[in-house]
Amino acid sequence: MVVFDKLEIRNSLTIEDIFELLQEWGGEPEFTSFGIISTTICHNEPGEGSRKLYYYENTGLFKCYTGCDSTFDIFELLIKVFDIQKKKVFDLNDAVRYIAFKFGISASYKDEAEDQLDDWKFLNNYDRVQNIELKTNKIELKEYDKTILDRFNYLVNIRPWLNEGISQDVIDYNKIGFYPGGDQITIPHFDPDGRLVGVRGRTLGKEEAERFGKYRPLYIMGQMYNHPLGMNLYNLNNSKEYIKIMKKAIVFESEKSCLLYQSYFNFDISVACCGSSLSNYQVQQLLDLGVEEIIIAFDRQFQEPQDEEWHHLTKNLRKINDKYKNFATISFIFDKNMITGYKSSPIDEGPEKFLQLFKERTIL
Numbered sequence: 001m002v003v004f005d006k007l008e009i010r011n012s013l014t015i016e017d018i019f020e021l022l023q024e025w026g027g028e029p030e031f032t033s034f035g036i037i038s039t040t041i042c043h044n045e046p047g048e049g050s051r052k053l054y055y056y057e058n059t060g061l062f063k064c065y066t067g068c069d070s071t072f073d074i075f076e077l078l079i080k081v082f083d084i085q086k087k088k089v090f091d092l093n094d095a096v097r098y099i100a101f102k103f104g105i106s107a108s109y110k111d112e113a114e115d116q117l118d119d120w121k122f123l124n125n126y127d128r129v130q131n132i133e134l135k136t137n138k139i140e141l142k143e144y145d146k147t148i149l150d151r152f153n154y155l156v157n158i159r160p161w162l163n164e165g166i167s168q169d170v171i172d173y174n175k176i177g178f179y180p181g182g183d184q185i186t187i188p189h190f191d192p193d194g195r196l197v198g199v200r201g202r203t204l205g206k207e208e209a210e211r212f213g214k215y216r217p218l219y220i221m222g223q224m225y226n227h228p229l230g231m232n233l234y235n236l237n238n239s240k241e242y243i244k245i246m247k248k249a250i251v252f253e254s255e256k257s258c259l260l261y262q263s264y265f266n267f268d269i270s271v272a273c274c275g276s277s278l279s280n281y282q283v284q285q286l287l288d289l290g291v292e293e294i295i296i297a298f299d300r301q302f303q304e305p306q307d308e309e310w311h312h313l314t315k316n317l318r319k320i321n322d323k324y325k326n327f328a329t330i331s332f333i334f335d336k337n338m339i340t341g342y343k344s345s346p347i348d349e350g351p352e353k354f355l356q357l358f359k360e361r362t363i364l
């Protein structure tokens with residue numbers, strides 16, 4: 001018999017855990033002074049809602065200021081999200097169990113024989129509906145029809161990205177296009193075997209970007225091209241061979257950083273986790289390739305050392321280190337001298353600065 005205490009589970013969740021869930025559910029979360037702001041995935045499809053779902057760290061509760069106009073906790077949010085995104089009816093017990101398994105919270109877990117319950121079993125139990133198939137320890141995401149990529153415009157000049165240093169060859173190679181219907185740059189996501197598992201759009205319109213967040217899954221003709229971001233590493237299809245040879249991988253937050261890396265360097269060992277959290281599965285994908293060092297190259301998401309964001313970031317990095325240091329060397333590119341701008345990826349300001357930061361990377 002497995003007994004979970006809802007409050008106990010809720011209290012063991014860190015704000016980074018909440019952030020990770022919101023990210024996985026397409027809420028495009030952002031840390032704020034009081035907690036987190038997300039799109040209203042409580043009553044909208046991901047990418048549809050406004051940024052009016054607030055999470056307050058002091059109470060551990062969410063408040064939706066539009067559609068729901070109410071306060072709820074992470075379990076109730078999960079129930080809402082699963083209903084909307086997976087057409088799956090979860091009760092409170094299911095929700096509590098799901099969260100407990102996901103984050104390995106087992107304080108009240110009574111059945112010792114099942115203590116081994118790991119991510120794969122957990123996915124097998126709960127994510128079948130999302131067409132995630134269990135193949136020993138490999139998860140195959142749902143594949144989208146590649147012909148969708150033919151609908152995008154590849155002739156349009158993606159000037160902002162070219163100006164930032166991404167080469168036209170790299171844009172072509174990665175099938176980066178433009179979807180006029182959404183005023184979005186289109187970024188296809190492939191799994192390591194080159195199957196199309198999602199398409200994300202980078203909104204260009206300023207108002208759109210503010211309302212929906214800059215990145216969101218593409219929504220075309222009634223089809224949402226989303227995928228659980230934590231279940232794939234962007235660009236691993238391109239970089240896996242070099243990663244195997246070098247036994248190192250660089251993990252950026254965003255797709256664009258991989259495109260910059262490809263534009264500057266020949267041996268591409270970059271991937272993007274598409275957010276600021278790294279999942280067990282993503283790390284496992286790298287370990288399966290024989291990596292000995294995982295280089296975390298997240299954005300400079302702090303204005304000055306010791307500010308609120310700095311504490312969030314370093315806490316997040318320490319958490320990653322603690323979780324995975326026994327499996328590989330975890331090193332961090334951390335721009336403590338602030339040679340790049342606020343919110344910059346280490347590669348945003350050119351190869352020279354990147355190489356400097358790379359050389360100065362630290363091991364905790």
Ligand SMILES: [Zn+2]
Nearest residue numbers: 042043064068
């Ligand atoms: Zn709502």
